[in-house]
Amino acid sequence: MKCFKRLLSAGLALAMTLTLAACGTTSGENAGQDTASSEPVRIATKPMTEQYILGEMLGLLIEQAGYDVEITKGVGGGTSNIQPAMEAGEFDLYPEYTSSGWVLVLDHQAEGVDDEAMFTQLQEEYEENFGMTWVGMYGFNNTFTVAVRGDIAEQYGLEDTSDLAAVAGELTFGGNPDYIEREDGFGALCQTYGLEFGDVVDIDIGLKYQALAGGDIDVTNAFTTDAQLANPDTDLVTLADDKHLQVNYFCSTVVRQDALEKFPSLEDVLLQMDGILTDQEMASLNYQVEVEGLDEQDVARDFLTQKGLLEA
Template identity: 50%
Template structure:
């Protein structure tokens, strides 16, 4: 595994370098805001003692909220992407910053403060010239722990479509690529350790400084703190300027599914080949449609691959089973309600299916969904998170077929087959284009009541973007009707089982079609 991890780091060095820069950018912005806001709050509650207890109570409460819950709470307000990630990271960074600033100031020897007041120092002078310099070792300790924690926690940013090394971890899990997951995790750990070691140098110097040298050391303390702030500002401004130069960019999003990674790469390749536009591809947005659609409405994303049945139930909130005879009506609703268009229908139908472990199917003679009715109370059912919330998901399936499973397990899409292989689940939802279907020891049951609707795959694009850049339409339509169920399953298999990169698989398929040189 270590050799594979090293190899993927070398082979995809540019990919990991870009993710590393994004990770540092997100972390630094959150750290900068936390130092300013946390430091200010820490000073205020130290100067106004009655406010300390409620302020620290609120910050402690926010700190106990699980990171995924925090992201879910923030998405409706700030959307997906870097902004939400920075807000969440800042919230978690506040506690060590506020607490250490407050503790450092409150532990300053009161005799020194009394002497300062006796010499005529004002409250502000005492704060700036005595309290903060003397509290700086404790404050620096808080900054050090806060920075290390923020760098490590920034991996969650990928769950909501932001960048950073978490992208490698999440993509590795989704595509069954353990080496990529390990590489992303290792780089985050090394980055956090490097930050901890670098900040440990000034902290140790401050801690070792003796009281007799404090006067001469105050300037150095201030200079060290100011230099750290200045470096953070330079990084933030530099990254901001770099981002600001990005123009004429099309923002494509994909769900956390192997085939969506491949489709996203195909669009990226074709648009950049056929036009003068740049493409920014955000892969594997956590929550899929539920997070991408709001981001489309707000203009954060311009295009993403979607499935007709999903759009009908999850976006338009229509009840009942979708059929392709409703496609015209759905297109009209998208145009009227969201000013978005469907284009580039690929041709494959990635609908749901139900699979059981082969030994279970043989034991109970299971061939259809209805056969599960008599034994479901002895079996464990596994599916990805959103399946349990869908209009056509778990509840509807159980109601239609009279099922009552012993237990249910929420799983990431990329972990279902592993869980089935290890016997942790007995029944699971599959997609008909899953690459691992052909090599897994499972039995796919027949949907004897025709429960699952059609899920033809196409792209949803904002009409505003198509009007502004009409050349995009021609590029995307090149793939219309070109991908069969078998084609998609084969491409998924190459990524999930043969270890190929989604972009490599996308290029090979486009070459086979003669769409690229």
Template identity: 55%
Template sequence: MLQDMWSTFIERKEFFLGLLWEHIEISLAAIVIAVLFGGLVGILISEFQKSAKPALGVINFLYTIPSISMLGFLIPLSGIGNATAVIALTIYALLPMVRNTHTGITNVDLAILEAAKGMGSTRLQILLKIKLPLATPVILSGIRSMVTMTIALAGIASFIGAGGLGVAIYRGITTNNAAMTMAGSLLIALLALVVDFLLGFIEKRMKKHSARSKRVNRVLAAAAATACLAVIAGTVFRPGSKDTIHIATKPMTEQYVLGEMLDLLIEQNTGLNAELTQGVGGGTSNIQPAMESGEFDLYPEYTGTGWNMVLKEDSLYTEDLFPIMQQAYKDELNMQWSGIYGFNNTYGLAVRREIAEKYDLKTYSDLQSAARQLTFGAEYDFFEREDGYDALCDAYGLKFGRIMDLDIGLKYQAISQGKIDVMVIFTTDGQLSISDVAVLEDDKNFYPSYLCGNVIRSEILETYPELNDVFSALAGLITDDDMAQMNYAVESESKEPRTVAEEFLREKGLLE
């Protein structure tokens, strides 16, 4: 595994170093804000003790909110991307910062404070010259623990389309690339250790009080502050291009490949820049609001999902409804469908082969008699979809003994390990052909059509009509077998999605 991790890192060095820099930017922005704001709050509640209990109570409450929930709360307010990630990380970083600042100041020896008052020192002088210097060791201890926690927690930023090393972790899980997942995790751990070492060095320097040490400390503090401000300024004021198409993809192997295809063809055929945000957690539920707010311009979507999940229609989708759906997208969302790829990635049910043989399962209806003894597994959003778990169970009269929420990249591992017995699959899954599962027949034709196409904001298509050439080139290009083979190449042959996309487009004569 170590050799695989090292090989993956060397082969994708630019990819990992880019994510490392993004991770530092996101973490540092949250840390600086937390130190400044949290330190100020800690000082204020120490000086005005009546406010300490309610203030710490509120911060403690925020700290108990699960990180996924926090991101979900913030997305409607600040959207998808780095801004939301920084806000969430700052909130979690406040508790150790506020608490340690408050604890350090309030634990200063009262006799020292009384002596200072007796000598005529003002309240501000006592705070700046006595309380804060004496509380510094406790405050620095809080900063060290806060920084380590923030760097580790920043990995979750990729769930909402932000950058950082979490992208490597999440993409590795989704594409069955353990080496990429471990490399991303190890880099986060090393970054946290390096920063903790630097903070430990600073803490030791602070304990030296000679005139020379103080001069050196001031120079080091100025250099560190300048570096922090430069990183934050580069993050906040990074220039953007007005001719950039912002593409999003869901956390699925085939979507990674499709995103790379769009990126390659847009930049080659239109001269526009393409900015690709891969694997946005939550899929449609997070990408669609970001499309409506203008954060994303384009993403691959499935017709059945658009009908049931976006338009909230209860009826079964069939492709003869496409004109109605297209018009609804234009009228209600100011978006439209373009470039239907040709493959139909519909849902299916797969059962562990030994279970299928034990209960003689061949169709969905056969599951009815055995479901209470089985564990059903699916990705998170399947349990919330209009055409998801509840609708499936109602249609076939199913009641499973247990259900398990799984990341989309872990389902095949779970069923091979016997953790689940039945799972939802996509008909173009690359791992389907090499897994010991039986695919059941949808004997009541429950699942609608899920042709894949592109949803784009109408404003973007009107501004850049040359994109129509890209969509025309992609229309009808990919069969079910083509997509399954590309997924297999990524998930089982450890090829990069961009490499697979390039090879396919060159084979079709679309890349120069």
């Protein structure tokens, strides 16, 4: 029986070592594989629903290829703790976002960089500096967007973020404090699009959509794969970023080069994730887990099966 262990933690990535050691594998149970395959492929994820689902997808596909899998879920600090743990060999791979790696790991400026050029340079610099690479591009882009109530969008004919400029004075913007305070957040949005809202309120990230639905606010910041954007009971419209303010956060797999050597078919498995998810599909999967209460592994398995990537 393969070890598919999903570990929950909000602590530092390096503190996962003892927990990971508790998940053993049985040598020789995968007939025909090389001896290295008796070791598990170790996956880490950030502490967010989307990452939990992606981690399960990766785990299911890797397990189908005959390898054992260990998944450490919810590593506190995300990139800032997973990256050094990857460098130390604590994990083999994890789902990461292009601009996060570009800015947080490589310390580059994201603005004005072509997405294709960024991905190529990410691969080159990760290989040169860390002995890692990026494999595949899942397809969706989890970046900032502006969401408004459907009735507001219809009333004022809002389609692009630029359309807000003429009517912002009549609207209330509600955003979570870190977005309002961050340099590339609310201030950059208002400056780029010439927005002066009638009122601006701080609101907890978990209450934004409830406040929108209740009419307490009219506009909020969102991420393009937020679960509530897929809620059929919520009438919301996201506005196009027509002045291209936001940088892109495409998701891919960061993997250690030695893991690709240790597990010969791993790269081919990871490439199965290439282009399989749209923004809307990722939001829908997040909704199934966050709102409908489904198990993330079940959601991941059903999606991969529907895509023909997983045997029923």
